[in-house]
Amino acid sequence: MESHTKEFSNPDNLPSESLTLLVSDAGVVRNVNAIDPYWVDKKDLIFYERPPSGSERVFGAIDNWKSKMEPYLEYLQALLQMEHHRFWSTIIYHKQCMDTLISFLQEADPPYVPPHENPDVQKLYEEIRKHILIVFSRLVTNKESKSRWLTKEYMGEIMYERFIFTVPVLWDICLTYGCDNPRHVSRLLQTVFELQPQYRADVMHALAFVKEAFKYIILQVNKTYESEEPPNLPETFKGFGEIKRPTDSKTETISFRTLRDLVLHLLDTAMTLRLFVEVYPESVELFKKTHFVLSIVQLYEYGIPNLCTTLQAVGDKTSIQYTEVEGYIELARAELIDLFKEILAVYKNAIFSGEGNISTTVESYLSAMLEALSERLFVADYHACWPVTDDIDMLKQAYPDIDPVKTDFILQAIYSNIDEPVPEETIANTNPVPNGHVETIDNPGPSKDNEIPDNIKEESLISEVKDILPHLGDGFILKCLKHYGFNAERVINSVLEDTLADSLRALDRNLPIVPEDPLDNHFLETGVQRLNVFDGDEFDIMTRDDVDLTKIHVGKRRDKYKNVSQLLDDKSEVKSRIDIYSKYNLVCDDAAMYSDEYDDTYDSDGAEPPSATADPDEVRRPFVTPRALAQYNRREESDEESSEEEAPKAETSRNRMNFCTNPEELRARRAAAYRPRGHAPRPQQPSRDVIGKPKGQGQEKDVLANRDKKEKHKSSRANHNRRQGAQWKRSQGMMPS
Template sequence: MDYKPLPCLSDGSYPSGVKEDWLARMDIIKTDLQWFLQLPYHRFWSQIVYQADCMDMINSFLVDAPPFYIVDEFRHDKEIWDIYFEIYKLVFCVLKRLGTHYESENNFMSPELLGDLLYKNYILTIPTLLDMCLLYGRDCQSDVADIISTIFTVQPAYFDDLQATVAFIIKTLKFVEWKFGNSTDAVQHGDVIKLSSVIHRGALDVAQFRDLVIHVLDTAATLSIFLGISQPACEVFHHQLFELRLVKFYENTIPEMYMQLEKLVNKEDTQPLYVDLKHKLDITRVEFLNTFRHILGHCLNCSIEDKPSLSEMERKKRVEDYMSVLTECLSEKVFMRDYHKYFPVDVDLELLSMVSQENGKIDGVTGVQLDSLITEVQDILPHLGEGFIQKCLEYYNYSSESVIHALLESSLASSLADLDQSLPRIPLEAESKLDLLNSAERSNVFDNDEFDIMTRDYVDTTRIHKGKRVGKHKDLASMLNDKTHVTELGEKFKQLGLIDVYEDEYDDTYDHVDISVDEACEPE
């Protein structure tokens, strides 16, 4: 039995008997789903593959169940909400089981077989995955991400279907643009269309306008959740330049939709509808901005987070893709104003600059290559010494253009400005011999100790004292009278139990015996 939405009147009430009939239907669906989930693994998959109406009920719920932006209407009636939420959970349990190839030691199948069953029998399709994201992506994000990741992994053919889906979504956006009179390419050359639809394409009534608003919101929310969950999907959308198509739609159609809202709905008798549609348009804008961010951020994240796994050429291509898309969008003022407000562009550019500087850092240049760089600078500024030019090249990461620019603009760093510009260059062999000679001349017993500044960059200056150090005792008498060390030792021995305290109390144990001391000392 398929799921059907609960019909209601314009004032939110339900016709007589409709609620009771809907609750009875939901109770039957609930019972069927509970029985379905209790089946053993092999019988569950037999029902899915050989009984098509099993998935019909699941698909009908994914299509017709209220999404997050209108589900609150169900919460006003506890009886309706309770039965709906039960079915909501049971359907998701079925979807999770469909994405699982291993349940136990006795119940499993190979990932390849799972991919073939799902794809070749049309059990899960790209539209089904998109509907699942819209319905469950916010409440069960990690579980939905696992299902989608598993499906794309076990069956790569889904990526081909996703490419066709992207083309279809672009076509639907063009149609909406065309309905608002902002597109001239919504229909292809040679397509047969009604002349009346061209003449009256901009004449919308309130019902048509409401349907278009909900359609655009549904598309924006679905894409935002789906692309936020699946990074491989972002790559597919970026490959077809979907983000540029999205920007043009946002720039041209969203403002027109607000204008139509004011014109058609902003009236005294339709104020509740006006507030509701305006709120939905605001959500649409945010979801489209998130969608663009997910696609463009994929290029940025690949350049930063996946840096070790990417080659220099691949990283460069990612950065170029990011800059190309961003440059293309600069002319779209409405979109860029909103996007920069929620996702500041300067923060992304700063991250990219840091990555570029780190990637472009050169450890060192020697030999013929260094000679060539010095010659490039001397061709423009022949009066400079080779040693000075070498120091400048080391500072500017061996970029001769940067060195020449800094010299001509008199913008050298302070550490370079203080150097002698006629400084000669010391050959590498002579420099190494000089270092060896200096190290031999200064050999002594204090080499490599904690105060050797020739081998250490940091020396603890608090341990260095010049002149006579004044101790804590002013003279010999104060030093002899200082007994603090005795107290310290006493406390330490007391803790160790080594102090034998002398007991000077008189011992009268043998006083009753009448023996003198001398007699006690005589030998027997």
Template sequence: MACARVPLDEQQVTEPGLLGREQTLPALHPARKEERCFVPYKSPPEDGSPAEVEEFLEHAKFITEDLEWLLALPHDKFWCQVVFDESLQRCLDSYLHQAPRGLDLASLPSSPAVAEMQRSIHRAVFLTFLRMATHKESKENFITPAVFGEIIYENFLFDIPKILDLCVLFGKGNSQLLHKMIENIFTQQPSYYSDLDETVPTVLQVFDTILNKCGIQCEGATAMEPMKLNAHKQPTAMTMSQQELADLILYLCDSTTTIHAFLDIFPAACTSFHSHGFLSRLTSFYETAVPDLEKAVRKRNFDDKSLQEDLWKRVSHSCRKMVEMTHLLLHHTCLQPILEGGENMLSYAEELLQHFTSFLPEKRFLSDYDEQFPIADDISLLQQALPVIDETRTSYLLQGVESAWDSVGRRKPQSQNQHKVTAAHQGAAGGAAAAAAAASSFRPQEGGAQERGRESPLGAEAMLDVPSKGNNGAVCPVSAAELESLLSCIRDLLPDLGEGFLLACLQEYNYNTELVINNILEDRLAPNLDKLDRAMPRPVKEELPDVLGVRSNVFDDDEFDIFRRDQVDMSRIWKGRRKGESARDMLNDKQHIAEQKSRYQAYETVVDEVVIEPGESAATYGLDDYDDEYDDTYDMNQVGANDLDGDSLLNRRPFTVPQVLRKGNKQEEEEGEDEEEEEAIPNNVNRDQFVQDPALLRERAEARRATMQQRRGFRPERPSNVVGQPKGQGQTTETFLDRRKKEANKSRTSNHNRRNMADRKRNKGMIPS
């Protein structure tokens, strides 16, 4: 019997031997293992024939019963079976390798019996791994932590590939339990961290392999290798076979989904990935490989349209996972330490800004990243946490983001997606109670995965989370050239659809081609689009009248009207002086006078009376014709005759001697800005006086000046009184103010500022000291 409060690795048990004698053995011993054969797992059949379905159900029933028997064993028996039974490990490994992932579930049959059996196996496998990762089930049943770490590490019960598969298979709906399990494994056995560091270069090799298969020159660690001689014969994504393209996209989708699930569930691994330059390699791969893969899926002719649809979903899913991986790495390695307010916040902020700056050349990746995780929000958090951040640098980054959106021909959505809040993880797992809680609260990932309200019968993961509708305004946000490019992109993939229908779809989904293609292929269009004819042609655009044809201008139809004349006399057009023409010739040219002479010759002769010769009548000169429109109202009246400015006057003005020739009076012109006043010379002044008295002239001028100032409301300045009262009798406020004003302004006149000027010259070295 097991001893109480003693770890399993130190316990001794007594059991009957072969000859009936009792023998004492360690609690963990191969002899205590039960003889039971665990069969490997096989995935559900794809075609769904009755014979294959029945075979799968029977095979899966054996696995479920064996795992339930294993979970019902006591603590010591369970660990003996786990450590020493190789068939159990082969069974568990086969499920991790063969179990359908999220995007594989759509191709599986929707039989309720198959789905229920798959959920049962999924649940039993998860509980088995969860119990294997727990070193303490209760106060009596536990293993020494150090020994537990050695057992799972030396017997390969867990390794990095297994942990990655566990995350991608059981992450959805069980992330907290899975986080506790993986955290306990890494805590009890730190050697897994070194294994993880060795695994990251292998993960990076995935990107290089895909680039090589696509015939693209690698960037990063392997970019310095010499090019192979047959590199020019390497097939590309457009030239490789459809099967090779499908395998390549499946490989990319599975890799990105697995890595993202691992980083999401176990954020402590972000440091290892970050230290190997994973971010730069990921963004470079995204910018280089994704456009080629998307182009190959869209442009190539597929015999099976469902295959083309599935590949497009996987490419889109891979892009989203790579963007989310980047966000996870930035959040846990840079943003999280800043938000926690620890030490070296400035260094973390600088590192984050450097990463954003390195994203600027990757236009496609930067726009996709900013669409899911707006960079402006992260910069706003930095500015709130660290007000000393350089605003010029942040403005440069934001302008680079806008430039990336413009360069890829997309319009930034008005409403950005809300950031996902990561739930707080709890502490380490705790024994059999944790396993029991897992059994009760377990939500199998395959059975509970949903995507936009559509249940997946077996799925372990949501396939593609896309918004159902865009937010498009009344005005088209893209130019005519960009709109034609979007239509061409969709018609290359879906040639049977009319342009009118595609225009309505683009307008509905904010001109997002990927969203339109996905919703059309999945038959998830909005209700108003389902009612439209899919072959609807493009509406005819009304042509506006030509602006030049309807314009009106004073220069229309002249000799220089280039809009209506094909030929213009260019000899009549020059700039500056004509070539070969001197200034003297130009001044001597009187041609314009000769041209105007004939015009004014008609006004030389004025005939007052017309003499009618004998034999001629007045009708000859048009004098007898009566004009009905002639107004003879004033013919008999002398209208204007009494006006003084008329040419013919009845009362002429009497002759007046000019003032210059007069000797009696003189008129003096008084100076003034608004008017001139005339006044006569006093009678007592000598008429022959040539120069008047200057004192009298000054008096008159002063009087005129006073009159003008009074008329304009001008107040004369108060006279300055700096003398004041005799000393000792006190001074008035006016005297005090006048003295201070004089003291402050005395350097403006005369040479009172000579000391200041001398000091200034001496300071400049002009006067030797």
């Protein structure tokens, strides 16, 4: 029978769970609830299937998959176009609706799987992936308009009782969309946990199950199948006795396929938990209550190394599958380290921002670090990736009352594991900043950021973006920064959410930085084309009007001095400073020196005015005998009185009163000492000038004669007589004949 409804009407703006609508069924008008099975279109739905790839790609497999998934996409679009009451009635009362949505989350490719090689398949997969996220986003939206809405209490109850959201569904959403849509997934999870707080208890049960799964992985790779004895593990591994091996595998060794399944399960779990902590930081308290950090450390210590050992034992190193599984193990190892980093990051962000009780948060951080110290391998690898000393220093500045005993114990334990001494500056007491805030200055000086060159700022911003997106090229990042006003956060957000501008989408994401050509900039400024590499320099008279002509020399350049003698004989520099030294010899006249206020108490009695013929130096500063020579002067005066008639000494005799000997006399004595006795001094060789004057000015006769003599006798020196030298070497037996 055909049924139809009247136009949707809700004049009182009642919630949909309390609203009734008038419907006409075969001419009978009756009231039907807005949320009722009456609005459900009862038809079988299609479940999502993973696209064929690799060995599964047989002839026609791609077309078959597309023929199934296109109706699946059309149903998602129709579901989103439904009215509010029809949408919720279908979600609640259709038995297959939630199953068909969850089927995509279960079969979707994780982030570490590369895209499909067929572009049509990948495009259809991305469309389905987008619509699934929109559907789950609508499921957490309680109010679409004033007349179409649900109360939060009813919505939270329906979500929990009808299993619309479960912890596995939330974790699958994190794994599927957490990498490229973290903010959207974060808002979705925040809304779910606010609508229904009972999910927090479910998360704790799920974490307990994950801990048992980790124990099972460790047991699989630590116990041999031939032995019935328990694995050689520490006593801290409680609960291993409850885990039993399959009965049909007691006498068989672990297979490569089983090992691959274990590695993939470990990788999916580690990546899911890391993304879950990243998008929902409040979950850290649940990890703390279940002591999940201890399970991470134990899995890293006793699971990862044995997985590698087992892979080498059962795998073929020449196969592609071996390399693939080996890469998955390394990726799982990195995800476990990043999971612990994200847990600590939540505590650090709360401490630095001052949210909540800082002392409690600091103690939670230290408790997590102490749990990580239970094994050596994990904390050593974590410290190599993210130094703990930096975190401890920042915590000391943000919270001065931090327990120094615990911090010192953590640092000493870490450095003892890596066999290195603890840095002294880390242990030394520092002056922390109170409450984690920087002291402000009333009159701050000019910012030093303006003094940093632009290229240094660009490199800093590029490195900041590459820390998050290392696969992008420097040139592509620089163009994105210029487009978004050098805002690194906007660039990262646009790339992750795939909302780049159209001009940036067309660029190659591996684009490097190409330095700008200064001559190209010169051409843009002046309009002069590039002719050679010297265009635009300081001597380019085509583009410059202030060329320094003193630096330009036409013709053959000649040095100012030919030899060292001419350089020493040149006194022009000394003569140019005569006027400077002459100022020290100026003497003021008596009128200028006289002053009524002059104190002549200590002037010598009976001092005579200077005579006109007196030495200016003596007038300016009378000679004063040093005290060291005063006694010698007295003896000299007494000798002069006793021998006034004695003849004066010759002027050439050496005076003992001289403080230094005349350099001219020293040079004469040194020359006489080195001169051979009975031989006259060697005459000085005349200078043989062969350079002469510049070309075009004519040459002197001596210069021409010197040039001719040099030309004639040049074979007697240097490297001009090779034949004679070669013959002499042969005669001495130094060369084979």
